[in-house]
Amino acid sequence: MPELPEAETIRRGLAAPLRGRVVRRVRIPRPDLLTQESDRFTSLVEGARFLDVGRRGKNLVFELAAVDENDPHLRMVVNLGMSGGMTLLRADDDSTGPSHPGVVFDLDGEGALIYHDVRRFGRLTVFGSRAFSNWSQALGPEPLDSSFTPSSLADGLSGSRSPIRSWLLDQKRIAGVGNIYANEALFGARIHPRTPANRISADDSRGLHHALQRILRDAIRARGTTLQDYRTALGTPGSYASDLRVYGREGRPCARRCGGTVERLVFSNRSSFFCPRCQPEPSSLN
Numbered sequence: 065m066p067e068l069p070e071a072e073t074i075r076r077g078l079a080a081p082l083r084g085r086v087v088r089r090v091r092i093p094r095p096d097l098l099t100q101e102s103d104r105f106t107s108l109v110e111g112a113r114f115l116d117v118g119r120r121g122k123n124l125v126f127e128l129a130a131v132d133e134n135d136p137h138l139r140m141v142v143n144l145g146m147s148g149g150m151t152l153l154r155a156d157d158d159s160t161g162p163s164h165p166g167v168v169f170d171l172d173g174e175g176a177l178i179y180h181d182v183r184r185f186g187r188l189t190v191f192g193s194r195a196f197s198n199w200s201q202a203l204g205p206e207p208l209d210s211s212f213t214p215s216s217l218a219d220g221l222s223g224s225r226s227p228i229r230s231w232l233l234d235q236k237r238i239a240g241v242g243n244i245y246a247n248e249a250l251f252g253a254r255i256h257p258r259t260p261a262n263r264i265s266a267d268d269s270r271g272l273h274h275a276l277q278r279i280l281r282d283a284i285r286a287r288g289t290t291l292q293d294y295r296t297a298l299g300t301p302g303s304y305a306s307d308l309r310v311y312g313r314e315g316r317p318c319a320r321r322c323g324g325t326v327e328r329l330v331f332s333n334r335s336s337f338f339c340p341r342c343q344p345e346p347s348s349l350n
């Protein structure tokens with residue numbers, strides 16, 4: 065499912081071609097994808113102009129100049145859920161577009177921006193300035209921001225007894241990390257996924273900070289990880305799947321050639337993948 069690198073890749077593909085374009089008409093084949101009434105959503109977005117495309121965690125943030133002068137700056141936040149994506153269809157595009165369109169934004173002149181989602185766990189919400197700020201403040205720091213430092217990570221970890229894998233998935237703790245990159249970063253830092261956050265040493269937390277940033281940056285460079293549905297805004301798959309060291313690799317030899325075999329452990333209803341030799345379980349959990 066799309067995490068920070070996938071959302072960032074889609075953002076990069078959309079920002080330049082969308083800037084300045086006006087939404088001529090909104091069509092909503094799947095109203096259940098909206099957190100607002102269709103009529104309300106449509107009235108806010110129709111006629112608005114795209115200023116820019118940003119990102120917060122795993123969410124795309126479309127900045128819009130609204131028609132309504134009372135709140136001229138809107139943000140449409142798109143949570144991509146399990147299988148959501150955004151595609152820009154040009155008028156001269158021969159393809160019929162994505163197979164599961166959920167919300168279609170017809171653009172001025174020609175072409176359309178299409179939100180598509182096979183499994184329909186994604187959500188679209190239009191926020192005014194204040195509501196957006198409240199929403200954004202409820203999320204944790206951006207892991208690639210300069211304000212996210214080894215010491216701020218260590219501070220966050222020290223106050224929680226959650227297993228580190230669960231801690232990393234909590235969007236209020238840190239924004240944008242999902243199960244794939246959490247498992248990869250823990251392998252990179254040689255930390256067992258069930259280690260309580262507050263039992264991670266200062267050295268290990270520095271190592272985790274480094275591994276997280278390196279893996280997220282590498283994955284953005286590879287335009288994300290495609291296991292099933294994820295595609296870039298241009299409809300092409302990302303290539304980071306071939307760089308995964310543990311995720312989805314149960315039973316395969318450890319990528320460090322340590323002699324260990326990757327294992328899968330299910331907790332909090334999610335699979336965790338790790339090498340028991342490189343990531344030994346803390347003694348008190350045995």
Ligand SMILES: [Zn+2]
Binds near residue numbers: 318319320323324342
């Ligand atoms: Zn190993």
